[in-house]
Amino acid sequence: MRKVCVVVASRANYGRIKSVMVAVKKHPDLELQLVVGASTLLERFGRAVDVIENDGFIPQRSIHYVVEGETLVTQAKSTGLGIVELSTAFSELKPDMVLTVADRFETMATAIASTYLNIPLVHIQGGEVSGNIDDRVRHAITKLADYHFVASDLSAERVILMGENPRSVFNFGCPSMDLLTQTDLSVSVDRMARYLGVGTSIDWGKPYILMIQHPVTTSYGQGFSEVSNTLNALKNIKGFQKIVMWPNVDAGSDDVSKGIRHFRENNMEEPIYYYKNFTPEDYAAVLNNAVCCAGNSSSFIREGAFMGVPAVVVGDRQVGREHGANVIFSDYTSGSVEQAIRKQIDRGRQDPDYRFGVGDAGLRIADKLSNIDLEGSLKTNIR
Amino acid sequence: MRKVCVVVASRANYGRIKSVMVAVKKHPDLELQLVVGASTLLERFGRAVDVIENDGFIPQRSIHYVVEGETLVTQAKSTGLGIVELSTAFSELKPDMVLTVADRFETMATAIASTYLNIPLVHIQGGEVSGNIDDRVRHAITKLADYHFVASDLSAERVILMGENPRSVFNFGCPSMDLLTQTDLSVSVDRMARYLGVGTSIDWGKPYILMIQHPVTTSYGQGFSEVSNTLNALKNIKGFQKIVMWPNVDAGSDDVSKGIRHFRENNMEEPIYYYKNFTPEDYAAVLNNAVCCAGNSSSFIREGAFMGVPAVVVGDRQVGREHGANVIFSDYTSGSVEQAIRKQIDRGRQDPDYRFGVGDAGLRIADKLSNIDLEGSLKTNIR
């Protein structure tokens, strides 16, 4: 019975890894250990831990390690504090392997704690390129990890080019896709009723544009104006409802939140609806039914490709990221964003693109985890 | 005036970076900021900070961040605590770049703090391969760093193969070599008198074998027997004095220290002399005059090549490491070590090998630091 420890440290993390968690939990030779921490525990970020527990997962550990401030320095400190506490947790839980996803600071904390404890590290979603600080972190984690479950052929190629052993690299697609094949992707009024916010409600039967804009670490300090521009672009496009989601906790998210709050308070009359959190399933449905989505969420590129949802990716957070035909890029100016959204609405729905998987990643990853070699290391010398 | 912040976190770190610090301090366009921390402040590891201050460097910050225990888990925690505190220091000192050396946990802490603070990171001695957990850490730091000052052509090649921009990679040799060209490398009694330990003293005029054996993170728990074997091999080789140095603070160093202590207490009558610390200059002289050196210090490979000192590298800590003709390898058994040492004594002194530099690395690195581009990033996509 192999103990597989998964650290879920943000709303986005959970969406990406959920189908793997389900498959590990069900697998006869695997035992799931769950550590939740960081922004999953925070009210301001919608307490994803409640969704996780609702889904039937019982965390072995719940650890607060976000140093407040959402500045560059607090992001670094959160990483440090995360390492301190995750080391204690891992040394007590004694997992046979640790799973970590993507490229955020919590991912780095998990990777370092696991590496120094000599626990085999499994990295999901390595090898991608998004054009900012996340790239460095993601690639550094690749160099720490023992096994790599990448989301596309291109990513596999990059991981191998960085010197990883091809036998440690598997492309089973992105686990986020799994959800899409198992979920009802419609937004009925009944289903969405639980997300009733304050003020007048969105009419789920009518068309809407979805916006999510996270802060970009390397352009720290620009969040307020960047998000304001996108919001103003949305405002100019009449005839649609709009859904705006609050950003992840990150260096700069205070700035972005302030931009949204400021816009909102000056535009109370606009048909714009603000949400903190959906379950991954409900989020998928919301994305699936958008006329267009705008901002810089990686789900626009990833799940968006699978569904064919028209997406406008704003700014440089995702520049260079592998993408399908559903995406067009825009700079941060209000005019460009507006123009790109209009263009995408005209183009309409695209054909599905399965470059990031067909929806069986969770099962295949769990199965592979049950028989990878945990004794030796596949790490090889470069050259 | 560019502010160059150097973090010195161990005795070994200092030896490697000293000539760069001297050159930065003297350079008209650079200002040196010095942060000392971790084992440089610890009595048990010879308080390298005293040597550093004696050399005329005044630390801007002195930070304790070693979590005691020398286990895997405390090594991880020290990294975390280091990140927490170095973030505060960097955010206050506001350097234009941060310099970090090699591959230890303190190096990782420096690299992460600097990366998340968006401060350009300069890595010295990337691209090497030594066959254990240090490789992962070293390569991960390479993926975080903006500039790479490597120590050999082979290392440069590896850094580039991992996807780094060739324009960000410079091979000026290893700064440790610089010292060797500027120092008197003889061990006079006068010079060494200050290192008088307890008991009878070594006779610096007579031949001696030098032993340094650090714990190996990936074979954690074997330190006691490994060092005992090497010590027993030394004991069997009569007719020479022996110098034994205490190991670095690391996961497992307790074990190694215990092995040395145990051996020592049962072999008080042997002509073996135990030292905690030398200045880098005096250490170079001690190494230079050894009939043979044995253990796993990377100085045997590095400075040893430059000097041509016969070296027996024991175990897998340095396996795969690029080396000159002065080195032969041995497994951990007492017999093999003994045999290898005897062989090396027979072979005697080798010709100098300049593969790790000719002794001008510090000056050339400082000069390059004064004109590298700090605005843009040379980080490129892989493929």
Place this chain on the structure above:
Amino acid sequence: MRKVCVVVASRANYGRIKSVMVAVKKHPDLELQLVVGASTLLERFGRAVDVIENDGFIPQRSIHYVVEGETLVTQAKSTGLGIVELSTAFSELKPDMVLTVADRFETMATAIASTYLNIPLVHIQGGEVSGNIDDRVRHAITKLADYHFVASDLSAERVILMGENPRSVFNFGCPSMDLLTQTDLSVSVDRMARYLGVGTSIDWGKPYILMIQHPVTTSYGQGFSEVSNTLNALKNIKGFQKIVMWPNVDAGSDDVSKGIRHFRENNMEEPIYYYKNFTPEDYAAVLNNAVCCAGNSSSFIREGAFMGVPAVVVGDRQVGREHGANVIFSDYTSGSVEQAIRKQIDRGRQDPDYRFGVGDAGLRIADKLSNIDLEGSLKTNIR
């Protein structure tokens, strides 16, 4: 030249200590060292550091150490992280004494770091009783401190009863009072213009009620309903404008903030104005001109007595606290709060009560700091 290190860790802290900082800075034999940290650096709590710097104080250190969550566990962790980082700061700044105010978790962090570093600790506002967890912390700090500058005779008596040496206890009054004698306490439109929030503005010429309600650590989890009750009481009292201030960062402040936010979004049309932060001087003016104040801010009791402002103190956060005739107490129910406010409005302005000082505390404290004995300790055995 004695170095006096003051740690300012919250908006409330600063108001309490400012006149001492001014006096220390001006004193010929004293040098002020300033460390700012915790919520003073946080956007959400109005970045008091900006006010502090505007007042001409330059921090030697700015340290983030709030672990996000505002739960009991994160409050404890923030204390721990504060100790870790303040220890580094104190060991570098080498003050001759450390000053700390009141009873919050940041105060405890300062007290512990200072005690373990053998730096004489000066505590301001010991000996008070407020009936909750703050009492424990405050009294524990008293037992750690070397000198006690209390705010009333009753507090002096209590400090001595706990076993402190009477010669180490001084009652010069509360430094918060100093401000009141040096400031214009009127709220002109010009003066307050800089605090323009969103939406329609308050008319400073018309009467208003001021509300501040902090979370109460020992009734953790009740914040939402408690603050809602008070807000509903306010709503029922027609004919007045109302000013509501956001709470301090504390375990439970998320709850209180949510209560305020929820109320606000459902009562956008009410003449209620929400503020994050005033300068201490402007806050004094706002308080001074209130028809009545309600909630649990200790300023209602302290500055309120000096000014004679009618105050309704809600709940048990300040129960047992020494107070003047301007205060009446109420339980948490909406009805009681409403009734008490109506009663206070009828009673109107009270006579000034100088039990907490006449306004010269800062100068007298600074003067005393310049000649207290720092070598020996006045700590005596109990009995």
Place this chain on the structure above:
Amino acid sequence: MRKVCVVVASRANYGRIKSVMVAVKKHPDLELQLVVGASTLLERFGRAVDVIENDGFIPQRSIHYVVEGETLVTQAKSTGLGIVELSTAFSELKPDMVLTVADRFETMATAIASTYLNIPLVHIQGGEVSGNIDDRVRHAITKLADYHFVASDLSAERVILMGENPRSVFNFGCPSMDLLTQTDLSVSVDRMARYLGVGTSIDWGKPYILMIQHPVTTSYGQGFSEVSNTLNALKNIKGFQKIVMWPNVDAGSDDVSKGIRHFRENNMEEPIYYYKNFTPEDYAAVLNNAVCCAGNSSSFIREGAFMGVPAVVVGDRQVGREHGANVIFSDYTSGSVEQAIRKQIDRGRQDPDYRFGVGDAGLRIADKLSNIDLEGSLKTNIR
């Protein structure tokens, strides 16, 4: 079933609390939760955790939180790190109360974590007076604690004088005494064989003097000379074997250890035997059979009184501490210590003195814990 969480953080802690742990474990209405941490996990301090597990206790958590250095600053940092990690542990273990002993930095960490988490805190051995920084910490913990199990009438009186509610204060004696009534207190060769160190062995059948000297936090930096003086005094007293124990981990223990090491290496021929650790039972036997004990261990005063062992208490670490007729005090000079030891050897064994309990403290404390009020608080206002 009440969950009682005990934090054991040093060898000395364990000796003091063991009988309470046994009684809690056996009590039908109580469940023992055990957290071990700090120096109990460290090789250098004899890994008390091994003794604890040998005694049949299984720790729920093992947490490293000693920041290495044994300086004032690292002692403070260890406290901070302890709070961070104990907060996580307590929030997961959810005990009904937390038990903490005495006055060391780990005790403070436990007390603060528990207080901020609103978990009732039970303090054992409050109210004592020892004349240094420990007094501050001990009294501060008293002000944080809900219940006080003191070791003598005098201590009870002091706790109450500091303002604690008499109904929360119980004098059942010191739990260390319990061991003495349940253990064979003879030192047979068989029993002690497991403690065979290096070199020649002590002859347990012949008379010996026992020495333990801990660093004194408030005279930080004097440890080397202080311990050297005592050791020289021992050396001058011929005709006895001597047992020397290594000190606790504390600010200054490096200094003391160095003093012992230095003395030892220059006095290898003396009949002096050095030990790191005994089980509490074996330690009691060693103390009981000493002709005289010298140094500053509080066991000399505590268990020494119960047994009537002649003791010389050196320096100011225990000055003012309540003691029986078995104790005489000495200053730090070698001559005074020697003279005092000679005098005590002449006086010989004293009558037992039961002022610190008769040996049933563990049972009585456990029983009381099963029925104290955990809902309300007995904390009262001072005056």
